[in-house]
Amino acid sequence: MDCIFCKIAKKEIPSSAVLENDSLIAIKDINPQAPVHVLIIPKKHYTTLLDCKDKALFGDMLSAANEIAKKTGVHEKGFRVAINTNHEGGQTVLHLHMHLLAGRPLSGILG
Ligand code: 5GP
Ligand code: ZN
Secondary structure, three states: OHHHHHHHHOOOOOOOEEOOOEEEEEEEEOOOOOOOEEEEEOOOOOOOOOOOOOOOHHHHHHHHHHHHHHHOOOOOOOEEEOOOOOOHHOOOOOOEEEEEEEEOOOOOOOO
16 A cells, blocks of 8 residues: 555654554654654544544554653643544655654644
8 A cells, every 4th residue: 555654654654753562663753743653543544533433553652642741741731642533634655654743832722
């Protein structure tokens, strides 16, 4: 499948992982919208949030956000996680992923 995040997860495209475990890989966003902008990407392909019923994976994704927030030192000031879904949700890469944004005040819903 010609999916950029599958290729990143399979290391067909090199990237430096902020965090990696059996179920996901977290990498810095190529076009950061905040000083800290990490993408938490399941290794298994799900096109959108709507396609995934794996509750353990959802737990893994939020636990990864927890860990990355502490690892990058943004946990105390604060951060945001978001899963854009489908066109009007702002999803541009059709492989489920969660954003972790931090390092500047995020006002409003999009900051
Ligand atoms: P979406 O808009 O689908 O929620 O988020 C997709 C994100 O993936 C965007 O923030 C975009 O900058 C990022 N992105 C797209 N292609 C790549 C890539 O090849 N490498 C990395 N690190 N980020 C990417
Ligand atoms: Zn994929």
